[in-house]
Amino acid sequence: MARYNKKSSGSLGAVALIVIAAMVLSSVIGVAMGNSETGKTPSGTPSGNVTPSGNTVDPSGNPSGGDQTDPDKEPGPRETALSRQDFTIDPATGMAKEIKVVDDNYMILVNRSHPLAQAYKPDDMVTVKYTVSGVGVKGETDQLRKVAAEAFEAMVEAAEEQGIFIKMRTGYRSYEYQRDRLYNPEVKNKGEIEANKSTAKPGQSEHQTGLALDIGGKSQNYALSYEFGETEEGKWVAAHCHEFGFIIRYVDGTKKEPGALTGYVFEPWHIRYIGVKAATEMFQQGGGKLTYEEYLGILD
Numbered sequence: 001m002a003r004y005n006k007k008s009s010g011s012l013g014a015v016a017l018i019v020i021a022a023m024v025l026s027s028v029i030g031v032a033m034g035n036s037e038t039g040k041t042p043s044g045t046p047s048g049n050v051t052p053s054g055n056t057v058d059p060s061g062n063p064s065g066g067d068q069t070d071p072d073k074e075p076g077p078r079e080t081a082l083s084r085q086d087f088t089i090d091p092a093t094g095m096a097k098e099i100k101v102v103d104d105n106y107m108i109l110v111n112r113s114h115p116l117a118q119a120y121k122p123d124d125m126v127t128v129k130y131t132v133s134g135v136g137v138k139g140e141t142d143q144l145r146k147v148a149a150e151a152f153e154a155m156v157e158a159a160e161e162q163g164i165f166i167k168m169r170t171g172y173r174s175y176e177y178q179r180d181r182l183y184n185p186e187v188k189n190k191g192e193i194e195a196n197k198s199t200a201k202p203g204q205s206e207h208q209t210g211l212a213l214d215i216g217g218k219s220q221n222y223a224l225s226y227e228f229g230e231t232e233e234g235k236w237v238a239a240h241c242h243e244f245g246f247i248i249r250y251v252d253g254t255k256k257e258p259g260a261l262t263g264y265v266f267e268p269w270h271i272r273y274i275g276v277k278a279a280t281e282m283f284q285q286g287g288g289k290l291t292y293e294e295y296l297g298i299l300d
């Protein structure tokens with residue numbers, strides 16, 4: 001089954017571009033292969049073109065080009081290229097090979113099998129207005145990509161009009177934050193098996209996209225809480241977040257056991273921006289119980 005939009009690679013022009021791409025890329029990808037936790041990614045790489053395995057692709061290496069998503073136009077839910085085939089050079093063989101490239105758009109899928117490179121950082125982040133003070137790192141975790149920040153602020157203001165008060169605890173989290181402040185301490189505390197049920201490995205957290213955030217409600221003093229879903233704030237969010245482009249992301253697990261598709265326990269506080277059109281479609285199809293993986297049809 002073809003899960004990714006595959007570009008035609010049959011033309012001579014494409015072959016020529018692969019060769020050019022090979023020349024451009026061979027100097028930057030040599031150290032980028034292998035384990036993303038230990039592999040060093042080149043500095044100063046373009047943020048929108050970093051692959052799950054830590055490789056970097058020059059945008060000019062795109063064999064056909066012209067399919068860049070207009071950032072101002074909300075794409076249809078299934079029109080968006082979540083990932084596409086592109087080309088890089090396998091340092092082991094020196095041959096061009098196809099790789100998956102993560103598109104830097106807000107329908108990006110990030111999970112255990114679709115990680116981000118260590119170097120990936122969105123370049124359009126802004127500080128969010130409604131945050132819980134004393135949580136995370138100022139100037140980092142109080143940020144989201146602009147499109148998500150504006151949607152969240154609109155949601156907070158709409159909720160407030162109905163007497164519902166919510167705030168963001170953490171939004172963007174860097175690869176290093178996820179590794180040093182969350183994942184590694186959790187492994188130390190609980191062991192790797194337990195840690196993996198609730199905590200993403202570095203590179204595998206949606207928070208690194210700048211499109212996901214953890215929220216809390218006033219009735220629980222804005223704490224991170226498994227009971228958030230039972231509060232008036234949690235219920236409001238579950239019923240309305242799609243109107244602002246958000247989904248509750250980890251809906252197939254329980255408090256204790258991770259879901260088979262998302263791989264995480266149920267987190268009523270973790271919402272993800274995917275745009276109003278897709279979020280509304282998901283809500284209509286699954287009543288808030290459909291996973292993003294199912295919606296996208298990407299289950300590997």
Ligand SMILES: [Zn+2]
Pocket residue numbers: 207212213214269270271
């Ligand atoms: Zn989260």
